[in-house]
Amino acid sequence: MNGAPDILTAGLKMIASLGVVLVMILALLYGLRRLTRQRMGTGGGKQIQVLESHYMGVKKTISLVHVPGKVLVVGVAGDRINLLDTLEEDDVLSRIASDAPPQSFGPILSQRLRQLGRGWKGKEDRQ
Known part of the structure; x- marks a missing residue:
């Protein structure tokens, strides 16, 4: 008990x-x-902003991403994200903020790729 x-x-x-x-x-x-x-x-507030994205194919996009001080061009494919280029913040933001009709980043990207292509051709010529 x-x-x-x-x-x-x-x-x-x-x-x-x-x-x-x-x-x-x-x-x-x-x-x-x-x-x-x-x-x-x-x-x-948000420190990272996706300014624009362009669909390239199945699970493939190219995006403009604004981070403080830079605008990054990134390629997104499946489970990978690759940095394609870094653009000047002032140039891109001024184009986006201008009163002109909004320009897609396709022409900006093609211009940048042409510039990169010229740089690669110049390197090949020197060798």
Whole structure:
């Protein structure tokens, strides 16, 4: 008979301890969530923006991505993203922001590829 009250008090202590542990875990999760929100919110907005994308084929696109100080031309294919070129931020943003009808980045890309092609031909001629 002496064992029954001991089991009851041990069970109550175990349930109370479990409750304390659960409350501590929830408090830690709340604190971590609040801390990460504060850190993420200090940017003042989106730092990375996709300016424009052009579909090239099945799961293949070329995109203009604006990051602070640069505009990147990236190729996206399946599970890969490749950096194709880096453009001057001022040139691209001024073209996008101008009052003229919006120009797709296709002509900009073809012009840039022609420039790159001329650079490669020049390297071959020197050898």
